[in-house]
């Protein structure tokens with residue numbers, strides 16, 4: 001018996017603010033049939049266009065991950081993509097009445113908690129994986145993304161910032177048994193106070209506030225209640241990267257290692273990944289051989 005695809009057991013609704021647009025957004029994430037993948041529907045546009053949350057639809061990664069097709073865009077998809085991937089949901093459609101996914105509290109917890117409450121349904125179709133056969137490495141400008149063969153799904157990240165509130169942090173997580181929802185999902189987006197002021201001056205980050213980001217000033221973290229984990233920053237980098245890798249359309253079976261990477265460099269890596277077709281194959285995975293992954 002192969003590990004099967006999964007979807008939500010019932011629709012879940014979210015209302016929140018777009019971190020860049022500053023606008024209020026209604027979003028409903030609904031179940032979808034096997035082999036549908038993750039897609040986004042713009043209810044506010046004529047014909048209610050559907051865009052695939054897939055690598056080949058990405059049009060911008062400078063401030064957030066933006067997908068687009070035929071002039072229709074959906075922005076800031078990364079935390080929802082990470083939540084679905086982290087909960088091993090293969091098929092879903094997110095319906096929005098604006099162009100930006102709401103930021104909620106800046107983490108993935110609001111999404112993961114609501115989806116877990118709604119329940120997850122196992123579907124009658126095997127899930128396909130990218131099984132890594134030989135290492136794929138991309139190293140440039142002091143950054144690196146590497147993937148190695150392995151019979152577990154693990155991800156490690158190291159970040160370095162020249163600020164005492166962060167400095168160097170490293171974290172490793174195995175993506176099974178609810179680890180994502182517990183260890184990664186609650187970690188919030190972070191930014192430096194001066195950078196946020198700069199963004200706002202140019203009409204970006206309009207919805208950004210201490211309610212949906214960890215903000216770091218010269219003296220340290222400005223949020224009244226401090227951090228959710230001492231190493232919340234590196235955990236959020238892992239969250240973002242899970243969202244980026246979810247754009248591949250299938251989970252990776254193997255170990256991902258990130259060094260000082262972000263959305264842009266992760267996307268450079270995804271291009272490299274598709275060029276290196278001899279380094280991976282696609283295959284279903286036997287549930288008996290990998291019990292931890294089936295749940």
Ligand SMILES: [Zn+2]
Nearest residue numbers: 078079189240
């Ligand atoms: Zn993020």
